[in-house]
Structures are given as C-alpha cells and as structure tokens.
Amino acid sequence: MGGTVDGTVVPWGVVDLRGMGGAGFVVAYPADAVVVVSGLPGAGKSTLLRRWGGGAVRAVDPRGVHEACEAVMPGWLPYAVYRPWARVEHFRLLRGSVRRGGPLLVHDCGSRAWMRRWLAREAGRRGRELHLVLLDVGADAALDxxxxxxxxxxxRVFARHRRGLGRLLAAFAVGGSMPTPEAVSVLLLDGVSRSRAEAVRFVAGLSGGLERRA
Known part of the structure; x- marks a missing residue:
C-alpha cells in the first residue's frame, strides 16, 4: 500500500521497499505525525534521523539522554548503575515531545511492542498518528x-533485539492482517532503499492513513 508521486512516497499500511534500487525519494507524512525509526543496533537509525531531521525536525534519540546522564556522573561509575535513571529521563523527554505537538522523529530499537503501543496511545490522545520505519539490514551489516x-x-542486548525484530519481520512476511495495528503505516527499508530515502517531509493537510482506511 502507499503511493508515490514525483519521487515522494506517502506511506500507509505496509510499504515494502526492500530490494528496490533507483533514484532517491522523499517520504511524506502528516504535519503532526510521530515517526518511529527502528532497527538493530548499528542498522543506521541515527544516521537516517540526522539526514531527515537536519535540525529542523525534533528528534528523540536515547543516545542523547545517555550522553547527558554520562556528563553529570563520575567517570568511574558504570552506565549500568544509572541506566534506570537514563531510561526514566528518556520517557519523560518522549512524552513531553509528543505532547508538545509538531512533527516528531523517534529512535527506537523496534523490538518492544509495548513501547510502540505506549507511543501510539500518547499520540492518539492528541489526535496524532504513529508511523513506523523499519530498517531490515541484517545482523552482519548491523554489526559492521x-x-x-x-x-x-x-x-546479550543485540541478541534480544535480533529476536524481537526477527519475530516482527516474520509477521510481515506472512502477510494478512497488520502485525503492528498501533501504527498507521510501516515503511520497510533495507540498506539500499535506506540510502535512497533522502529526506522526510511533514505536510499540512496531508490525508492520513486513518482516513484512507475509513
């Protein structure tokens, strides 16, 4: 599903661009969409967020929270000790960013269904749509x-994320009902199509996936 007009991809439902080469394209979402970019550690989530955000779109990356917490902690203190505090701060930042309104990009591993459901609820309370971009680059490429x-x-962490994402990708391969009903759209990208996704555009008045399903 989804549409392409003049090099712009407008996702709704499942849009699978894996294995598809060609020219670069722009991805368009409604102006107040919450877009979650997911994939294995090392899959290129932060790189894609930097390319798409460019400082003009708010982006929430847990790495930023990690570094902020690290900056105020003694150097000898292991991250594992203050990880719970960092996670609480990350959730506070996410919730505040969703409530603030406007386009939002979110960095997430994607292997935790409860996280997507929580984000969808937070966004839905404010009339916002949740969209998912799933990077399927394979374990070897992610380790590279x-x-x-x-x-x-x-x-241990990599293996846990790999199992979770593996189950999710397997569900997409089966077809049938949407395996992520909390998301209006899922855009599946591999290493090739990820590099073609040059920019994101948040468009006022763009007809959202919920309207298309009605």
Missing part, C-alpha cells in the same frame, strides 16, 4: 555499523 561508529551493544 557498530564497528564503524565505535559503539557496541553487548552480545
């Missing part, structure tokens, strides 16, 4: 991405 950026998720 971690090495390139010099940051590594532990083997």
């Amino acid at each position: 991405g971690q090495r390139a950026r010099g940051r590594h998720a532990s083997a």
Whole structure:
C-alpha cells in the first residue's frame, strides 16, 4: 500500500521497499505525525534521523539522554548503575515531545511492542498518528555499523533485539492482517532503499492513513 508521486512516497499500511534500487525519494507524512525509526543496533537509525531531521525536525534519540546522564556522573561509575535513571529521563523527554505537538522523529530499537503501543496511545490522545520505519539490514551489516561508529551493544542486548525484530519481520512476511495495528503505516527499508530515502517531509493537510482506511 502507499503511493508515490514525483519521487515522494506517502506511506500507509505496509510499504515494502526492500530490494528496490533507483533514484532517491522523499517520504511524506502528516504535519503532526510521530515517526518511529527502528532497527538493530548499528542498522543506521541515527544516521537516517540526522539526514531527515537536519535540525529542523525534533528528534528523540536515547543516545542523547545517555550522553547527558554520562556528563553529570563520575567517570568511574558504570552506565549500568544509572541506566534506570537514563531510561526514566528518556520517557519523560518522549512524552513531553509528543505532547508538545509538531512533527516528531523517534529512535527506537523496534523490538518492544509495548513501547510502540505506549507511543501510539500518547499520540492518539492528541489526535496524532504513529508511523513506523523499519530498517531490515541484517545482523552482519548491523554489526559492521557498530564497528564503524565505535559503539557496541553487548552480545546479550543485540541478541534480544535480533529476536524481537526477527519475530516482527516474520509477521510481515506472512502477510494478512497488520502485525503492528498501533501504527498507521510501516515503511520497510533495507540498506539500499535506506540510502535512497533522502529526506522526510511533514505536510499540512496531508490525508492520513486513518482516513484512507475509513
């Protein structure tokens, strides 16, 4: 599902662009959409968010919260000790950003269904749509991405995210009903199509997926 006009992709339902080469394109969402970019650690979520955000669109990345907490903690204190505080701060930032209104990009691993449901509820209370971008680049490419950026998720954390995303991708492969009913659309990208997704545009008056389903 979804539409493409003059190099602009307008997602609703499931839009699978994996394995599709070609020219670059722009992804368009309603002006107040909450767009969650998901994938394995090292899949390129932060890179895509930087490309799409460019400082003009609010983006929430847990790495920023991690670094802010790290900056005020003693250097000898392991991150594991204050991780719960960092997570609470991340949720506070997310909730505040959703309530503030306007377009929002969110960095999330995507393996936690409860997180998507919570975001969908927060957005829905304010009449906003939740959209998902899922990066399916494979475990080897994600590990290469971690090495390139010099940051590594532990083997345990990586394996947990891999299992969760694997189940989600398998559900999309089966077809039938939408495996993520909390999201208006899911845009599936691999390494090739991810590089083609040059920008995101939030368009006032754009007909949303909920209207298309009516």
